[in-house]
Ligand SMILES: Nc1ncnc2c1ncn2[C@@H]1O[C@H](COP(=O)(O)OP(=O)(O)OP(=O)(O)O)[C@@H](O)[C@H]1O
Ligand SMILES: Nc1ncnc2c1ncn2[C@@H]1O[C@H](COP(=O)(O)OP(=O)(O)OP(=O)(O)O)[C@@H](O)[C@H]1O
C-alpha cells in the first residue's frame with residue numbers, strides 16, 4: 130500500500146517544493162518507488178525534476194477536470210531512477226474555477242489516485258501551492274499524512290494556524306485518518322538569535338511532532354533545481370543531501386508507528 | 387492624487403510583505419503619507435506593522451464583501467507615524483468565495499479605494515497573497531502600478547510569466563493604464579554564481595524596468611517583523627534600511643516619468 134504524503138503550508142517560500150524533490154531523491158536512493166504529484170500551477174516541482182511544463186501534453190489538470198480519466202496517461206518518468214511525476218502545467222491555474230461546482234469536488238484527486246498508486250508505488254509526495262484553496266484541499270483529502278515545512282522565521286510561524294484549522298475541518302468529514310506527519314524546520318540558522326528563538330517557538334506550536342532533522346539554507350540546495358535532479362543525485366555528499374537523507378529515515382520510522 | 391502600487395508575485399516567499407513594510411517606512415520618513423492595504427489572508431502585513439489580526443474588529447474582508455461600505459471604518463493608525471493600515475484578518479480567507487459571483491467582482495476594491503485615498507494619502511501600497519486569484523486581481527485593477535519582487539533564484543524566475551499574462555489580460559479590459567513599475571531583485575547574493583546568473587536572467591525577462599537597487603538577505607530584515615515596525619525605524623543604519631531608502635528614491639523618480 131502506498132503512503133500518500135501531502136507537503137503543504139499556506140506560507141509562501143518555506144521549502145515545500147524543495148522538500149518534495151529532495152525527500153523523493155532520498156527515498157528513491159533507498160530503493161523505494163516514488164510518485165511526485167505537482168498540484169501547484171507554478172509547476173515548480175515539474176521544473177525541478179527536469180520536465181518542461183510547457184511541453185507536457187497532458188497534466189494533472191486534465192485528470193482533475195475529468196477530461197482524462199486515467200492517471201496513467203499523465204504520469205512521466207523523470208531523469209532520476211525511482212521517481213515518476215504527474216506534472217502540472219499552466220492549465221492548472223484554471224482548474225480551481227473549473228471544479229468549484231463539481232459534485233464531490235474535494236475528493237476528485239483521492240478517487241483517481243488511490244486505486245492507481247496502491248500496487249505501483251511505495252510513496253506518493255504531493256506538492257501543494259501556497260494557498261488553502263481546492264487544489265490543496267484535494268491533496269489533503271487524498272493524503273494519509275501531511276508534512277508541513279515551517280521556516281524558522283516570524284511570518285512562517287503565524288501561517289500555521291490557518292492550515293491547522295483546515296486540517297481539522299477535513300478530518301471531521303472528508304478524511305478522518307489524516308494525520309500530521311510532522312513539522313519540518315527549514316531555513317534554520319542556529320548562529321542567529323532569530324533562528325534559535327523561532328525553533329523554540331515551533332516546538333511549542335501544539336502537540337505536533339517536530340522532526341529532529343532541521344534543514345539549513347545552503348547554496349547547493351538553491352542550485353539543485355537548475356540541474357533537474359534532487360540534491361541527493363546532484364550533490365550527493367553535500368549538507369543538504371545529508372539532511373534530507375536523515376529526514377527520509379525519520380519519515381520511514383514514523384510510518385511504522 | 388495618491389499613487390496606488392500593488393506588490394505582487396505568485397511565487398511565494400519572495401519578499402512581497404517585507405517590501406511593502408520597508409518601502410512604506412522609507413516613504414513615511416521622507417514625509418509622505420502612506421496607506422498599507424493587506425489583501426493576504428495570512429495577514430503578514432498586518433502583523434509586521436504591529437497590529438494583532440485576531441483583535442481587529444473589522445478588516446478589508448468586510449469592505450470587499452460589502453458589509454462595510456466605508457474604508458474609514460477599517461483603517462487604523464500604526465506605531466509608525468505616516469503609515470496607516472487597512473488590516474486583514476482570518477475572514478479574508480473566505481472572501482474570494484463570497485465575491486466570486488458578485489457583479490463587477492474584480493472592481494470592488496478599486497471603486498471603494500480610489501475615492502477615499504485621493505485627498506488623504508500620497509502612496510497606497512497593496513500587499514498581495516502568493517496567488518493569482520480574485521484578491522490579487524482586485525489589487526491589480528485598483529492599482530496604477532505594480533511592483534514585482536523577484537528572488538534571484540531558479541523557481542522565482544519561472545513564476546513571472548503567469549503574472550505577466552494576468553497583467554496583460556487586466557490591461558485589455560479592466561485597467562488600461564496599469565503599468566509595471568519595475569522588478570525588484572530580492573535575496574540577492576553577489577558572492578554566489580547562482581545569484582549573479584539569476585540577476586542576469588532577470589534583466590533579460592522582457593523589456594521591463596529592473597530597479598537599480600537590489601535587496602540582500604540580512605538578519606536585521608528577518609528580525610524586523612518581530613518589532614512591528616519597518617526596518618527604517620527598527621534598525622535605521624542597517625544595510626536593509628539603506629537599500630529600501632534607495633528603492634523609495636527610485637520609486638519616486640519613476641513616478642515623475
Ligand atoms: N534549504 C535551502 N537552502 C537554500 N535554498 C533553498 C532551500 N530550500 C529552498 N530553497 C530555495 O528557496 C526558494 C523557496 O523554496 P521553495 O520554492 O521550495 O518553497 P515553496 O514553499 O515550495 O514555495 P511556494 O510557496 O512558492 O510553493 C526556492 O528558490 C528554493 O530553491
Ligand atoms: N531581505 C531579506 N533578508 C532577510 N529576510 C528576509 C528578507 N526579505 C524577506 N525576509 C524574510 O523571508 C521570509 C519571506 O519574506 P516575505 O514574507 O516578505 O515574502 P512574501 O513574498 O510576502 O511571502 P508570501 O508569498 O508568503 O506572501 C519572511 O520570513 C521575511 O521575514
Ligand SMILES: [Mg+2]
Nearest residue numbers: 145146169173
Ligand atoms: Mg513550491
Ligand SMILES: [Mg+2]
Nearest residue numbers: 402403426430
Ligand atoms: Mg507576504
